[in-house]
Amino acid sequence: MQPNRTFIVDFLLKLLQTPSPTGNTEAGISLIEQTCAQIGLETYRTVKGALVAKLPHESADKAAITVASHVDTLGGMVKEIKGNGRLALTQLGGYLAASVVGEYCQVETAAGKIITGTVLLNKQSVHIHSGDEINKLGDSMENVEVRLDARTFSYRETNALGIAVGDFVSWDTRTQYTETGYIKSRHLDNKAGVAAAVGAAEMMLRHGVVAKQPSYLFFSNYEEVGHGAAAGIPSDTEELLVIDMAPIGAGQASDEFGVSICVKDNSGPYDLAMRRRLVALAKAARLPYNLDVYVRYGSDGSAALYAGANMRVGLIGPGVDASHAYERTHLESVLNSTLLTAAYLTESR
DSSP states (O other), X not given: OOOOHHHHHHHHHHHHTSOOBTTXXXXXXXXXXXXXXXXXXXXXXXXXXXXXXXXOBSOSSSOEEEEEEEOOBOXXXXXXXXXXXXXXEEEESSOOGGGTTTOEEEEEOTTOOEEEEEEEESSOOTTTSOHHHHHTTTTOGGGEEEEESSSOOSXXXXXXXXXXXXXXXXXXXXXXXXXXXXXXXXXXXXXHHHHHHHHHHHHHHHTTOOBSSOEEEEEESOGGGTOTTSSOSOTTEEEEEEEOOEEESTTOOOOSSSEEEEEEETTEEOOHHHHXXXXXXXXXXXXXXXXXXXXXXXXXXXXXXXXXXXXXXXEEEEEEESTTSSEEEEHHHHHHHHHHHHHHHHOOO
């Protein structure tokens, strides 16, 4: 079996450009739902709004396995309409304020109206403020504001646009797929992982290959705030494989080409037996892989375990550079994650 590169790229690029900040993921969940239907998977929503798809399988006598990936992303929420008509934000997820300064954004009002803007420091112009003054501001969202693309200079004028406290703000992802195979975008964490999960299912269905036991795909919508898979995983699941991005940088083994297998993050070690099986599967399929420890990281697997889930948990994913900023990966890493996921779903236990 080989992944459908065109399908995976087209789906990933479309998903990356579909806003789904944590807490407001309907558009992203709907796109995954529609794509699952197109490839022949039945789905249902959980109470919290996550999406579950069930794969065709051989035996109902074995315990179930679930592959989880999250579609929710970093973002912002309107905290205050300022007296000058601009917006103060509160963060959705963990990121440095400086990583979004200068980014285009959009505000979605309660009525569904989209108003564009730009994220700026509240003292931005070097013709007005000193460089030292500006440089000290990028470490806190308290020094950040949204300049709306509307003629507004007061609270009243901005409020009249329909904007209110609690409205969601999403970043322009600036998604690019280069001729050299790199994918540059915000929110590759974890839409690259979602693409790998859906790509594995599409490949299996296209080749008529079924899972060896009851198997599900779980697309969570609250991972960035820590409770995505704390509930909603199918109750017969005995083993959970999470697909999430692997951070790249100093001291890390992960890269933008292989599939990473996480041995430990800040929630502790992942299941040793699963890790060894994943390594064996990667070797058997001749996939480039990396074992890595993620020191400032938690996953949907962490959330499930902290919530008391009685299941084995493993974690794999594509390598992503500059995580929680303007990220980059290579298509090879997504494809290798797709292939390892499919190997996991079809292995004999």
